[in-house]
Amino acid sequence: MKPSLFYRIAAVLILLFDVGHTLGFRQSDPTWGADTMLASMRSIHFNVQGFNRTYWDLFVGAGFNVSVFLLFAAVVAWQLGGLPAETLTRLRGIAWALALCFVALTVLSWRFFFILPIVFSIVIAVCLIVAAWLSAKPRQP
Numbered sequence: 001m002k003p004s005l006f007y008r009i010a011a012v013l014i015l016l017f018d019v020g021h022t023l024g025f026r027q028s029d030p031t032w033g034a035d036t037m038l039a040s041m042r043s044i045h046f047n048v049q050g051f052n053r054t055y056w057d058l059f060v061g062a063g064f065n066v067s068v069f070l071l072f073a074a075v076v077a078w079q080l081g082g083l084p085a086e087t088l089t090r091l092r093g094i095a096w097a098l099a100l101c102f103v104a105l106t107v108l109s110w111r112f113f114f115i116l117p118i119v120f121s122i123v124i125a126v127c128l129i130v131a132a133w134l135s136a137k138p139r140q141p
Contacts, residue, residue, distance in 0.1 A: 001130075001134065002134065003080075003081070003085075003088060003130075003131040003132070003134035003135040004081040004082065004083075004131075005081075006081075006127045006128070006130045006131035006134065007077050007078065007080045007081030007127075007128075007131045008077075008078060008081040009127050010077045010102075010124050010127035010128050010131065011074045011075075011077035011078035011081060012074075013120060013123060013124050013127065014070055014073050014074035014077055014124055015070075015071070015074040016120070017070060017117070017120040017121075017124065018067055018070035018071050018074060020116070020120075021063070021066060021067055021070060021117075022063075022064070022067040025063040025066075025067075026060060026063065038056070040055075041054060041055040041056040041059065042054055042056040073098065073101070073102075076094075076098060077098065077128065077131075080094070080095060080098075080131070080135075081131075085135070088135035089135060089136060091135075092132060092135055092136045095128070095131065095132035095135050095136075096132045098128055098132075099125060099128035099129045099131070099132045102121060102124045102125035102128055103125045103129075105121045105124075105125070106118065106121035106122050106125050109121045
C-alpha cells in the first residue's frame with residue numbers, strides 16, 4: 001500500500017475531528033450538573049497583563065487554538081499524501097513528528113476525555129504511523 005492513502009485518510013479524519021471539536025467543546029449537558037461552575041467561569045472577571053478576562057475566555061481561547069492546530073495538521077497530512085516517494089523519504093522527520101503528536105494526543109485523550117476523541121486519536125495515530133513507516137521504505141518499481 002502507498003503512504004499517500006494513509007495520509008489522506010488521516011487528513012480527512014483530522015478534519016472531521018477538528019469540526020467536531022470546534023462545534024462541541026463549548027457544549028454542556030444539564031445532566032452533568034456543571035451549570036454553576038460554568039456560570040462562575042463566565043462571570044468572574046480578572047485582569048491578566050492588562051486584559052480583563054474570565055476563565056471561560058481562557059477555556060474558549062484554548063479550545064479554538066486546538067481547532068486551528070488540528071486544521072493545520074489536516075493540511076500537513078493532506079500535503080504529505082500528495083508528495084512523491086523520494087520527497088517523503090526526505091521528510092520522514094516531519095512525518096514521524098506528526099504521527100508522534102497524535103500518539104501523544106491519544107494518551108491525553110485517554111487520560112482526560114471520552115470515547116469519541118480517544119477513537120479518533122487512535123485511528124489517526126495509526127494511519128500516520130503506517131504512512132510514516134511506509135514513507136521511509138524504498139519503493140520497488
